[in-house]
Amino acid sequence: MPADPAPHGAHAARSDGAPGTGPAAGATRAAPQRLAQAALRDVPWEVGVAKPDPAIVVDHVTRTFGGLTAVSVDHLEVQRGGITGLIGPNGAGKTTLFNLLTGFDQPNTGTWSFNGRDLGKLSPHQVARLGVVRTFQLTKALSRLTVLQNMLLGAQGQSGESFLRALVPGTWKAQEKANTERAMDLLRRFKLDAKKDDFAGSLSGGQRKLLEMARALMSEPQVVMLDEPMAGVNPALTQSLLGHVKDLREEGMTVIFVEHDMDVVRDISDWVVVMAAGKVIAEGAPDSISQNKAVVDAYLGAHHDAPLTEEEEDRFLAEDQAAERARREDVISSEQGRKRRARR
Amino acid sequence: MADLLNAFAIAGKAFFGFQAIFFALLAIGINVHFGYTGLLNFGQIAFAMLGGFGIAISVSQWGLPFWVGVLVGVLAAVVLALLLGLPTLRLRADYLAIVTIATAEGLRLVFRSVSATPVTGGTRGLSAFNRDFIALAPWDTGRRYNLIGTTWSGGELWVVTVGWILVALCSLLVWALMRSPWGRVVKAIREDEDAVRSLGKNVYAYKMQALVLGGIFGAFGGMVYAVGTGSAIPDQYQNANTFLAYAALILGGAARVLGPVIGSMLLLFILQFADTGLRSLIANGVIPAELLSSTDVAQLRYVLVGIGLMLLLVFRPQGIFGDRREVMLDAR
Numbered sequence: 192m193p194a195d196p197a198p199h200g201a202h203a204a205r206s207d208g209a210p211g212t213g214p215a216a217g218a219t220r221a222a223p224q225r226l227a228q229a230a231l232r233d234v235p236w237e238v239g240v241a242k243p244d245p246a247i248v249v250d251h252v253t254r255t256f257g258g259l260t261a262v263s264v265d266h267l268e269v270q271r272g273g274i275t276g277l278i279g280p281n282g283a284g285k286t287t288l289f290n291l292l293t294g295f296d297q298p299n300t301g302t303w304s305f306n307g308r309d310l311g312k313l314s315p316h317q318v319a320r321l322g323v324v325r326t327f328q329l330t331k332a333l334s335r336l337t338v339l340q341n342m343l344l345g346a347q348g349q350s351g352e353s354f355l356r357a358l359v360p361g362t363w364k365a366q367e368k369a370n371t372e373r374a375m376d377l378l379r380r381f382k383l384d385a386k387k388d389d390f391a392g393s394l395s396g397g398q399r400k401l402l403e404m405a406r407a408l409m410s411e412p413q414v415v416m417l418d419e420p421m422a423g424v425n426p427a428l429t430q431s432l433l434g435h436v437k438d439l440r441e442e443g444m445t446v447i448f449v450e451h452d453m454d455v456v457r458d459i460s461d462w463v464v465v466m467a468a469g470k471v472i473a474e475g476a477p478d479s480i481s482q483n484k485a486v487v488d489a490y491l492g493a494h495h496d497a498p499l500t501e502e503e504e505d506r507f508l509a510e511d512q513a514a515e516r517a518r519r520e521d522v523i524s525s526e527q528g529r530k531r532r533a534r535r
Numbered sequence: 536m537a538d539l540l541n542a543f544a545i546a547g548k549a550f551f552g553f554q555a556i557f558f559a560l561l562a563i564g565i566n567v568h569f570g571y572t573g574l575l576n577f578g579q580i581a582f583a584m585l586g587g588f589g590i591a592i593s594v595s596q597w598g599l600p601f602w603v604g605v606l607v608g609v610l611a612a613v614v615l616a617l618l619l620g621l622p623t624l625r626l627r628a629d630y631l632a633i634v635t636i637a638t639a640e641g642l643r644l645v646f647r648s649v650s651a652t653p654v655t656g657g658t659r660g661l662s663a664f665n666r667d668f669i670a671l672a673p674w675d676t677g678r679r680y681n682l683i684g685t686t687w688s689g690g691e692l693w694v695v696t697v698g699w700i701l702v703a704l705c706s707l708l709v710w711a712l713m714r715s716p717w718g719r720v721v722k723a724i725r726e727d728e729d730a731v732r733s734l735g736k737n738v739y740a741y742k743m744q745a746l747v748l749g750g751i752f753g754a755f756g757g758m759v760y761a762v763g764t765g766s767a768i769p770d771q772y773q774n775a776n777t778f779l780a781y782a783a784l785i786l787g788g789a790a791r792v793l794g795p796v797i798g799s800m801l802l803l804f805i806l807q808f809a810d811t812g813l814r815s816l817i818a819n820g821v822i823p824a825e826l827l828s829s830t831d832v833a834q835l836r837y838v839l840v841g842i843g844l845m846l847l848l849v850f851r852p853q854g855i856f857g858d859r860r861e862v863m864l865d866a867r
Contacts, residue, residue, distance in 0.1 A: 293733065295729065295732070295733075314732075314737075315729075315732035315733060316732050316734075316735050316736055316737050316738065317735075319732070319733055319734055319735035320735040324733060324734065324735075325733050326733075327729070327730070327733070331727045331729060331730035331733075332730075333722075333723045333726035333727055333730060333731075334726055334864045335722070335725075335726055335861050335864055336719070336722060336723055336726060340719055340722075340723075341723075343716070343719060344719055344720065344723050344731070344734055344736075345734050347735055349716045351715050351716030351717060352716045352717050352719075352720050352736070353717065354712075354717055354744050357711070357712055357715035357716060357717035357718070358708075358711055358712065358715070360711075360715070363715065363716055367716065390860065390861065390864055392864035393860075393864065403730075406734065407733075407734075409734075410734055410735060
């Protein structure tokens with residue numbers, strides 16, 4: 192069933208020479224813990240199926256923009272400690288669902304919970320404080336802060352962030368030092384330590400993605416939600432990013448990520464959820480997805496791969512030509528209309 | 536030559552004068568708002584007016600002690616900041632800009648209106664409220680003092696001394712805050728609010744704190760101005776002052792502790808130097824009277840400041856103290 196039969200092996204082998212794979216990967220960690228995968232083995236591949244140990248449970252969430260229903264999810268559970276890939280064509284509502292789950296958008300109806308705690312009415316920073324941290328599709332590096340400052344911002348519970356205590360350095364210096372050490376550890380893992388004093392705005396696109404992920408990790412989250420972490424990143428860096436995502440699972444975090452590249456999704460996901468037109472149309476193990484008819488239809492349109500008979504071919508050709516003729520006539524008549532109006 | 540030296544001395548007085556303090560305090564406040572937090576406050580002068588009138592009304596109308604007046608002014612500024620911030624800080628940055636600019640103009644019109652005359656003195660304003668303050672001066676305020684070619688009255692010198700101490704304290708406060716984790720959060724909000732939210736910071740609360748803090752600095756500026764001129768007149772608090780303070784901030788360098796201070800001093804120096812210098816050149820016939828009459832000078836000096844700012848933005852966009860690398864980065 193797994194796409195990657197020796198789950199951590201491939202990654203561990205890469206970590207010898209490939210850039211960016213962290214020390215947590217491979218040799219240092221003995222047995223890869225794919226607990227989530229094991230737990231999900233016997234879960235049927237059905238939409239809205241119950242998971243053995245759900246971290247996030249979504250119920251009847253809808254979000255409409257005017258007449259458009261962007262998200263309409265009846266029931267969805269996300270397994271704790273696993274990597275859940277969220278895929279779907281453009282406009283399927285993946286990012287809107289992310290926004291709803293993290294408090295950046297309010298739904299029209301529905302509830303969702305994290306560890307049994309209702310997240311419905313919380314604002315983004317409250318959600319983040321509970322340990323659900325996200326990244327953005329368009330990377331949000333804080334340009335005019337240095338890389339290290341970006342990282343330090345991620346740390347939670349800083350006493351120096353309160354106005355009055357900020358004025359008494361004694362109350363936050365020690366904490367700042369500890370946070371800086373942790374930030375440097377993370378930066379080393381993400382190969383950004385040499386850039387710690389550069390402005391984040393001077394980093395390349397891929398480095399910004401890395402920084403954003405590292406910054407999210409500074410908050411010691413339980414759930415990491417990555418919105419297209421690999422978008423616009425070159426293949427070499429993609430491998431290293433993938434390694435980092437797998438490391439998150441090794442550390443026991445729950446990862447939900449949006450991605451378009453099916454190879455990536457198959458490589459690292461324990462479970463895949465497919466959305467189209469705001470609904471969850473399929474979920475299951477990565478392998479189940481490419482064979483799922485609903486998914487194929489959503490991505491490529493229905494009837495794309497059924498062999499055509501000769502009659503059908505003729506019929507489609509005729510339809511096409513008729514449509515083309517109609518279109519031309521439309522153009523002509525509208526042109527005539529315009530001329531007529533112009534004459535008047 | 537003597538005329539030029541004289542112009543230099545007079546401009547030097549403007550460099551240290553209470554007007555420079557006024558703009559410096561306004562600009563320090565704008566620096567907290569705009570330079571560090573990214574809040575577009577286009578009505579800083581409203582805070583200054585509340586500061587100035589806080590003292591003037593408390594002392595002249597209500598007969599309260601001077602220092603209570605200072606407290607009233609600060610409280611009024613805090614209330615205004617909260618009123619402006621509550622509805623707008625959850626929205627995009629533009630809304631605060633619209634609301635502040637309208638408030639600044641609206642408040643001035645209310646203060647100068649006939650119905651407000653019993654309290655604010657209307658268009659004639661209030662005076663005679665700074666006696667308690669001037670009386671605190673350790674030197675004789677009755678006589679005049681000569682300092683490096685300029686004369687200062689004792690009272691003026693006292694206002695300026697206290698004013699610069701205030702500027703120093705405010706700058707120190709900004710410095711202490713901006714090197715702390717609090718300052719880091721605030722600067723991050725300037726870069727991208729949503730990213731900061733996603734990291735568990737209550738962006739709204741931080742923006743409100745910054746708005747209140749900068750507003751208090753603005754109120755201090757208004758107090759120095761009111762005490763320096765000895766009167767509080769609503770029309771002194773035209774919103775053009777907000778934009779001059781912005782000019783001073785950009786001249787000195789935004790998001791730098793000393794940027795607004797040095798910027799204001801230079802701005803006042805340039806304005807005064809251009810004024811006195813041009814007038815003496817016209818009087819000496821160096822500039823023919825047909826070309827430029829001395830009545831045009833008042834307007835022309837602002838043109839010169841404008842040209843200066845344009846040159847600055849072309850050749851040194853980061854201002855005097857700014858970091859060029861920082862300014863040249865993309866906003867996102």
